[in-house]
Amino acid sequence: MTEPTGRRERKKAQTRQSLADAALELFLDRGYDQVGVKDVADAADVSVTTLFKHFPSKEALVFDQDDDLEAALVAAVRDRAPGRSIPQALREHILLARTQLAVHATDPRFADFTRMVRETPALRDYAHRMWTRHEAALALAIAEAVGAPEDDLGCAALAHFALEARGLILRHPEPHRAADEAFALLEHGWTASHPGS
Amino acid sequence: MTEPTGRRERKKAQTRQSLADAALELFLDRGYDQVGVKDVADAADVSVTTLFKHFPSKEALVFDQDDDLEAALVAAVRDRAPGRSIPQALREHILLARTQLAVHATDPRFADFTRMVRETPALRDYAHRMWTRHEAALALAIAEAVGAPEDDLGCAALAHFALEARGLILRHPEPHRAADEAFALLEHGWTASHPGS
DNA sequence: CTGTAAAAGTTGAGCCGTTGCACTTTTTGA
DNA sequence: TCAAAAAGTGCAACGGCTCAACTTTTACAG
Known part of the structure; x- marks a missing residue:
């Protein structure tokens, strides 16, 4: 039992x-x-x-448990396709996971749901916190991926910016383009100090 | 009168x-x-x-009006020293303004005050919102400074990241070092697509 | 089975931040 | 001097959330 x-x-x-x-x-x-x-x-x-x-x-009524979220985030970095940079892997993961923390992604009213989350401050902030809560774990995963000390500031900064990029992306009318631009900035800044992908 | x-x-x-x-x-x-x-x-x-x-x-009891904040932010970009990049100017401004939104920066208990803000979620979030509220204005100022269209995504991204960097900086034990690292990342990513300072 | 004690579930009363309303007092400017 | 505006007050209420107490359900010993 x-x-x-x-x-x-x-x-x-x-x-x-x-x-x-x-x-x-x-x-x-x-x-x-x-x-x-x-x-x-x-x-x-x-x-x-x-x-x-x-x-x-009250906000939690709308979101499922976020236990998998952290694991998926770490996995996106650790198990990224060979030759793919960490910022690129994160951009892809965030664009995909964008639609995954809902209660039921299969619900026909899913579009209404995301609109509600986007336009209700309390829900928007709550979702944002669900993401940023895993910032430390992400920073650690990045540090491990590049062999940096676990409290490396560059890794912490990339983790912070990547997660914060989500807000910018979601509120833009063309999320894909916004993601490209935001992560291009991180990509260039990151590879400048971390030559290996 | x-x-x-x-x-x-x-x-x-x-x-x-x-x-x-x-x-x-x-x-x-x-x-x-x-x-x-x-x-x-x-x-x-x-x-x-x-x-x-x-x-x-209740939170507003602790902070002064933030009217000047936006003006100072825009001015930091517009009136930056010649040859200084926009990310550098923002790094400097944020490090300086860090201690300026308090009710009384001259109060002897100022250290206690900042500690309280840092450790009280409600106050931390409120201060964070005071900053990010001016993100659009900052993005516009950046766009004007480099002659980009006013809705340029790269400028919006830099504005977003620069303001969000504040959170990373404040919670780090060595704010100055954290600021250097975070803005170095932005600096490299930014100059890659905007050759002129 | 039976008795019992812990665990889980439920309830109503109440706290806290916040707002609306009706009202009094003070200040201002004509 | 008078009337309108503005500042302040008390009270009642609302919405989110918690607490202490109570009832049911489950687990387990005999």
Whole structure:
């Protein structure tokens, strides 16, 4: 009984799912700021306190756990195609992962969802924090990839800028072009001091 | 009577000052999160409603108006010493302005103040927003300085990264070294596509 | 099975920052 | 002198979030 532990966790997961579903439904329908946590709790037929036992904040109702995010980020650097520079690998990863932290990327209303996140300050900031939280891990991965000391400032700077580039990219009407330009800048600055790819 | 308008504005300014002083005192004494707006209002002998007539939020009690900030930022680019690159000018400006958005830079407890801002998430985020709010203006100033179109992506990227570099710099134990490294990266990436300084 | 104690879940009351409203007082300028 | 503007006040309320207490469910010993 180590993995699919009992019938209890199932109910718990179900309640959690009901909350996430109700929240997405209401938020997309009326707008994030026009829906209170009480509305979500009522729609899922639980109390507000119960809601906060499942999700640490109102914003978290919309995002899934970010555990994989860090691993994927580190892997993008470590397992990059041979000959590909680290900034290039990061540009690619960020453009791809852009659509991956949603609750359900397969939902037909996915476009509405991303628009809501982009236009709601609270959600935008929350998503941004989910990324920057892994800055230290990314800096370490970069340092390992180039054989630099683990607290190397150049690696820390690249990690910082690469993650912050996301904000610039997402709010631009042509994300792909913005990414190219932003990472071209990092690419040149980076290879100047790290000749090896 | 255009400038030192009457005795009324004096009282208003005085009330405002009382609030800022009381807030700083209490925050440094007990810690930002351990003091409620009610405590500050009581200490300044006004009602909570009045407090919010003077300051738009609890965080704003600690920072002065940021009107000059944008002008100084633009000026740092426009009036930089001849031969000095834009990234270099920005590095210098950010290192200098680092200590300038406080209420009273002359206060003997200034070190405690900066430490509090650095360690209190709400204040750290607020200060960060004060900076990034002027990103568009900075991007425009850069574009003008190099004769690029006003929506040039490279200029926007440099503006974005330069302002975001602040976070990296402030949390590092040796801000000066961190600034050198971060802006060296930007410098190389920037001059690669903008040969003229 | 049964009894029991920990764990999980739930609840209502309440804190904190913030806003709106109705009202009094002060200042200003005609 | 009078009226309009502005500053201040108290109160009630809202939204996000937490706490202490209570009820259910599960796990396990006998």
